[in-house]
Amino acid sequence: MMKGPRKDHEHHFKEQGGFEVDISMKKESIDDEFTEVPPADEMMVFLSQHIGPEAEPLVKKGDGVKYGEKIAGKEEQDHMMVPVHSPVTGTVQQIKDMPHPISGEKGRVVIIKTEESKKCPFYEPLGPASKQALLDRVREAGVVGLGGASFPTHVKLSEKGIDHLIINAKESDPNLACDVRLMIERPKEMIDGIKIMGKILGTEDITFATRTKEGETPRFEKLLKKSDINIARIRPNYSVGSERLLVKEVLDKEVPSGRFPPYVGAVVHNVATALAVSRAMEGESLVSRGLTLYSKKTGGKNLWVRMGTPIEHILRYLGASPSDFERIALGSIMMGPTVPNTSYPVLKATSGLTAFTSSERYPYKKQLACIRCGYCNTVCPVDIYPQQLMMAAKKGDVKRLKELHIEDCIDCGLCSYVCPSYIKLTPHLRRGQAHVKGDAVEDL
């Protein structure tokens, strides 16, 4: 019987400077087959679920809506706008403003009363089609990056001069395993999606970047080989989940500061996004996704959930009570905002839910004084100096923040993770970025 995760290299990621990130939770989740969570009686659909302007509502109170029907987003609105669809067949009960769980700013929510949970694709399947038609379908189906950033997929697929498509199957978060699970359960659809992405971008140079070992997802790997897609087995660590660092790892090209991968001829898409693209071709709008819910109470659970499902509904479905948990983060244990309460819903960007029981000590509650040990500097994957940045941010010293390249922080949270004084550095770093941009700086 294994005593602790640190004894076995299978149970940790090794980061820069030799620091370890415990991934025993991921190992627990990988074996859990997807369970479909039925919709709640009332679904809460935020109209801002991607990077870009909020979608304009196309429905009003009392309207009947069908599963997968577009409820927000006029095409002419903005190139970055992505439509939002109804996750159920039902009636619009209300459109109201609520604080957005990620930005904290006010956002519009459509509340839909569920009348039927049946799932029948709203759109017709798309047969052989032109690049433009494929691209239009991706947008119309509301597809965004499902790795957590929720960048509009059609925008990334519209890039010109792309030589490499990299599929990010790194899933570096230490307690999430839904992507690997999808590779095990739905390999064909995913690979179809990857091929469609390659076709739209006009590149045949596709690399599938994964930290899984040979033989871990055999069906998937066989199909990859058959489809002539390269497999890059990358370092099993947490930080290289960032797409800029992934480009360096796979192509040995550095994306300059302030630029994105297309600058070096590459586009990175998350593996779950490929599945969403493939489903869009079958007529399915993006109204559900796979995610991992992790808590000590429930263990690691891979769930298929419709967007708009309140978190408390998911917890109850799993036999837990919302009151069992003190804090729930949208995302993994490393990053992701804490939701104000469990009535908040799952969004397109929700790749994971991490629920903490009250018996779990929140490490950043009682922060000790910084001892300048420098562990945070050593582990930082982009080689900036979090401790010095924190000090400059506290003083609002914009000159120093710029000298230390605050803009390059990828908000990975590794610096906080290794800090022996339990200092949560990321809020200071975000404040530093706000200082440099001249934005309002929130109190801590």
Added chain:
Amino acid sequence: MKGDQCEMSDPPHVHIGFDKNELMLKTFLLMSVIAVASVAIMGIEALIHILTALGTVLITHNVIYSYQRWKDLDPTYGSPASPLVAGMIVALAMPIGGPYEVTAGVALLTILVFKYGQGKYFERKYLNPAAASKVLLLVLLSAMVIFEDPQRTGMLFHPHHLRLDLLSSSGFEASMWIFSGETLPILGTELSPAQSLLFWQTHGWIGGASGIVVLIVGAVAAYWLRFKWRIIVSTLVTMTVLAAVTGLYLGGDPLLRIAFHVFTGSVIFLAFFMATEPQSTPMPGSSQYMFGIGLAALTFVFQLTGVLGGSVIALVILNMLTPLLDKVNLKIPYGHREKKRGAS
């Protein structure tokens, strides 16, 4: 592991295996191994010095801690681990021949002025507390004419050290009488000066009684507790090179020179346990190398001029340069390297 079975004692998001207080406690325990070796070699006087320093810091810490609790203030040190480390460093950095009251004085200054005071008024420690206290108190004592033999009391500019001629071959070899005549107990083996410096020194810094013990324990600590290892490596390598080059050019057996310059307590103990004190040393890796090189070079100059415990003065000087060293040699972040390469 599902459901109730997966209740674990550690929260899932902690951490690197130890927090600040545990780091201090582990450092203290490792230094205790050195302390035991020192007492075994130097005898009961070493134990009295150690207990004096630890007792002084513990009493002072407890008084301040109780006051802070009484006033409903957040205690500066919630655990005595950090003050204990400071006390142990003071003890192990004192010369065995020094008066006990000087040890108590240095310990009191360390905890009161340079640990609590410095932290409170400057938000961080710019100077290594033990080194700064020792320099301050010993310079004062050495300069005090009221004592019959101020230099002997101060133990910083020891009179007979000042008369050593380490620059010539004959002078250096003649000076090594200090380390001759040691015999390993039980085995009865007589040690050469070089062997004595490595294994068994009965005078000099308490923490340096056995260079080899410090080397082993220090290496374990540096690896396990992630000390700023670049400082240790650059200090010891620079010292070795300077000693060897001096031996080759000025005479004196280079190996004996290396043993003398590297394995005196003020170098080997200081390199591992004082020069790596995180708050007063630089963050960027290359600056840590510069810090170590500067520390070794200055210490070497002090040694050659007969100030054998001058490493603490060198350390305080380098501590003062740390804010500057923090601003240079920064790593080039990801996203700026290609640009830099293109430019060069």
